[in-house]
Amino acid sequence: MNDFSDKIVQILNHGALNLALSLGYSLKIFDVMDKIGEPATLKALAAATTLDRRYLKEWLGIMVTGEIITLSTGPTQKENQEETYYLPPAHADVLTRRAGNNNLGVYTQETPLLTSCAMEAIQKKFPTGQGVSFDHYPRFQQFMSELSNAKHEQVLIQTFLPSVDNGTLVDRLKKGIAVCDIGCGEGVALNLMAKAFPNSQFLGVDTHGGAIARATESAQKMNLSNARFKGLDAAQIKGDKTFYQKFDYVTAFDAIHDQSHPLSVLEGIRAMLKPGGQFSMVDIKAATRLQDNLDHPMGPFLYTVSLMHCMPVGLNDKGRGLGMMWGKEQALALLAQAGFDRVDALEIPNDPFNLHFFCER
Numbered sequence: 001m002n003d004f005s006d007k008i009v010q011i012l013n014h015g016a017l018n019l020a021l022s023l024g025y026s027l028k029i030f031d032v033m034d035k036i037g038e039p040a041t042l043k044a045l046a047a048a049t050t051l052d053r054r055y056l057k058e059w060l061g062i063m064v065t066g067e068i069i070t071l072s073t074g075p076t077q078k079e080n081q082e083e084t085y086y087l088p089p090a091h092a093d094v095l096t097r098r099a100g101n102n103n104l105g106v107y108t109q110e111t112p113l114l115t116s117c118a119m120e121a122i123q124k125k126f127p128t129g130q131g132v133s134f135d136h137y138p139r140f141q142q143f144m145s146e147l148s149n150a151k152h153e154q155v156l157i158q159t160f161l162p163s164v165d166n167g168t169l170v171d172r173l174k175k176g177i178a179v180c181d182i183g184c185g186e187g188v189a190l191n192l193m194a195k196a197f198p199n200s201q202f203l204g205v206d207t208h209g210g211a212i213a214r215a216t217e218s219a220q221k222m223n224l225s226n227a228r229f230k231g232l233d234a235a236q237i238k239g240d241k242t243f244y245q246k247f248d249y250v251t252a253f254d255a256i257h258d259q260s261h262p263l264s265v266l267e268g269i270r271a272m273l274k275p276g277g278q279f280s281m282v283d284i285k286a287a288t289r290l291q292d293n294l295d296h297p298m299g300p301f302l303y304t305v306s307l308m309h310c311m312p313v314g315l316n317d318k319g320r321g322l323g324m325m326w327g328k329e330q331a332l333a334l335l336a337q338a339g340f341d342r343v344d345a346l347e348i349p350n351d352p353f354n355l356h357f358f359c360e361r
């Protein structure tokens with residue numbers, strides 16, 4: 001076989017492994033094996049995971065040949081002793097829910113999920129250039145919420161907000177300011193902020209009615225009286241006087257590149273800020289030109305997520321379809337066009353995959 005055939009064989013194996021990893025993550029098999037913490041027999045694993053032994057055996061075949069889980073056989077094993085399976089702690093560190101911001105397990109679900117939601121629609125729209133509606137992604141908000149938990153839970157309050165404006169934002173949040181999160185999804189980030197800063201008032205905005213309902217429910221469960229949510233197309237904020245200069249700080253986590261009309265949204269965000277107000281746009285760290293992304297460690301993965309979701313949803317309503325890999329240069333140009341005169345593109349502590357575009361009105 002030549003080198004390229006080897007590469008394709010590797011891709012076939014890794015694609016299959018991604019699918020099986022995703023099953024292991026969603027069924028919490030890795031979490032259970034991590035808790036067991038020592039080699040376990042198939043019978044013990046079936047009992048601990050409450051999963052079927054035959055299915056588990058086949059899945060373990062993928063995990064062992066793919067070198068995710070180790071199989072104990074041979075010299076160290078006594079004759080007639082059952083085979084045992086072990087998830088090394090170094091693997092659990094990035095595959096389980098305890099991994100926090102290092103959780104790559106949660107991302108293994110993304111390609112299988114987008115394939116099951118949108119493969120047919122993307123094939124249909126590929127020749128026409130039309131968008132794919134949000135309705136094609138019924139489980140997407142739930143997935144985003146899970147991703148959001150992994151991303152924000154141990155990071156947003158602990159390291160991200162303290163890094164904003166040399167730590168001075170946190171002082172203002174403690175005293176009490178008005179904050180809005182655009183494209184808030186199921187409100188994970190907003191509710192964490194509202195809980196941490198009870199003197200500040202928080203509003204989450206998203207077009208997705210189901211996400212807004214779940215965000216509101218979570219805020220109620222957390223007894224937050226300072227968190228509100230509104231179902232709204234963020235592109236409409238620009239013309240809505242009730243938002244005009246009402247906010248001290250606005251955030252958009254992973255949300256601007258999905259917009260059909262990103263310039264209107266950014267102009268609306270500028271309009272809703274009080275003079276001197278600040279905006280944190282957190283978005284994928286990439287370059288706008290493909291040739292500048294050749295060394296991107298997750299290039300194929302991120303372009304795939306973009307092709308299967310971000311770009312087609314952004315093409316709806318005759319939209320711009322920026323896609324997730326719109327890149328730093330295009331982001332800076334759009335923020336300047338929206339009227340932000342001070343924009344800094346900042347690295348985020350412990351987050352190599354995103355950039356923090358920090359803007360002031």
Ligand SMILES: C[S@@+](CC[C@H](N)C(=O)[O-])C[C@H]1O[C@@H](n2cnc3c(N)ncnc32)[C@H](O)[C@@H]1O
Pocket residue numbers: 144145147148182183184185186189205206207208211232233234235252253254255258259260
């Ligand atoms: C990739 S998700 C990010 C969600 C959340 N900020 C997070 O970090 O998990 C993008 C969100 O933007 C929302 N969205 C897309 N277009 C929107 C629009 N025009 N107005 C408001 N929200 C929008 C989507 O419904 C989705 O919840």
